[in-house]
Amino acid sequence: MQLIQFTTSLVLCTLATFSAAFPVNGSTHEIDETQLDRRGTSVPFGAVIDRCTVPGTFALTFDDGPFIFTNKILDLLRANGVRATFFLTGQLHANIIANGDIVRRAIAEGHQVGSHTWSHPWLVGGLDQNVMVKQMTQLESAFLRIIGRIPTYMRPPYLAVDGSVLAIMGQLSYHVISASIDTKDYENDDPVAIWNSFEKFRRELDGGGTITLAHDVHRSTVDILAQAMIDEIRKRGLKMVTVGECLGDAPENWYRGAR
Numbered sequence: 001m002q003l004i005q006f007t008t009s010l011v012l013c014t015l016a017t018f019s020a021a022f023p024v025n026g027s028t029h030e031i032d033e034t035q036l037d038r039r040g041t042s043v044p045f046g047a048v049i050d051r052c053t054v055p056g057t058f059a060l061t062f063d064d065g066p067f068i069f070t071n072k073i074l075d076l077l078r079a080n081g082v083r084a085t086f087f088l089t090g091q092l093h094a095n096i097i098a099n100g101d102i103v104r105r106a107i108a109e110g111h112q113v114g115s116h117t118w119s120h121p122w123l124v125g126g127l128d129q130n131v132m133v134k135q136m137t138q139l140e141s142a143f144l145r146i147i148g149r150i151p152t153y154m155r156p157p158y159l160a161v162d163g164s165v166l167a168i169m170g171q172l173s174y175h176v177i178s179a180s181i182d183t184k185d186y187e188n189d190d191p192v193a194i195w196n197s198f199e200k201f202r203r204e205l206d207g208g209g210t211i212t213l214a215h216d217v218h219r220s221t222v223d224i225l226a227q228a229m230i231d232e233i234r235k236r237g238l239k240m241v242t243v244g245e246c247l248g249d250a251p252e253n254w255y256r257g258a259r
C-alpha cells in the first residue's frame with residue numbers, strides 16, 4: 001500500500017512539475033512531459049554531469065558530426081573493440097538526415113548517440129527560450145525519421161550552460177552531459193600540434209577525468225588523437241563505454257519515443 005501511495009504521488013508530482021508550454025512560431029507548442037517516463041533512470045535531468053559514476057569506466061565522446069570522418073572513427077572504434085558516444089548536430093558540418101546511415105551504423109555497433117542541438121548555437125546569454133526549444137525539437141524530428149526514437153542525452157554546444165539552459169533541458173527531459181577532460185582538439189588540428197591535445201588529455205586523465213570531449217570533424221583527431229587516447233585509457237585499465245553505461249543507465253533509457 002505504501003508503495004502504491006508513493007508511486008501515485010510521484011506520478012502526480014511529475015504531472016504537475018514537468019508540463020510546460022512554449023510558444024513557437026506564434027503558436028503554442030505544447031511539451032507534454034506527462035508522456036515521458038522518468039522513473040526508469042537514476043540519472044538526473046537538467047543538471048550538468050561531467051564524469052562517470054560507475055567505477056572503472058571511461059567515456060569517449062565525439063561531437064559535431066556527422067561528417068566525412070565519422071565512418072573512419074567508427075572503423076577505429078570497431079577495430080579496438082571499444083564503445084563511445086556521439087553528440088550529433090542537425091546541420092553543422094553536414095546534414096544529419098542526409099547522413100542517416102552513419103547514425104544507424106553507430107547505434108548498430110553499440111555506440112550511443114545524443115543531441116548536440118540542430119545548428120550549434122550558444123545557448124547562454126539570453127538566447128530566446130523558444131529558439132532553444134526549437135534547436136532541440138527540430139533535431140528530435142530528424143532523429144525520429146532516422147532511428148524512430150529521440151535521444152535522452154544532450155551536450156550543450158561549447159559546454160556552455162546557465163540556469164535558463166538547464167531549466168529548459170530539464171523541462172524537455174534531457175540529461176546534460178559536459179566533460180571532465182576537454183582535449184581542445186579543434187585548436188590543434190595538425191599532425192604535430194595534435195599531441196598538445198593528447199598531453200592535455202593525459203593531464204586531465206591524471207586529474208581524475210572520466211568523460212572526454214573530442215570532435216570527429218577534425219582530421220588529426222581521427223587520424224592520431226583517437227587511437228592515442230584509446231591506448232592511454234587501456235594502459236590505465238579503464239573500460240571504455242558509452243556515457244549512459246558509465247552512468248549506470250540501462251540502454252532502454254538512452255532514447256524515448258515521440259513526444
Ligand SMILES: [Zn+2]
Nearest residue numbers: 063064157158
Ligand atoms: Zn560542438
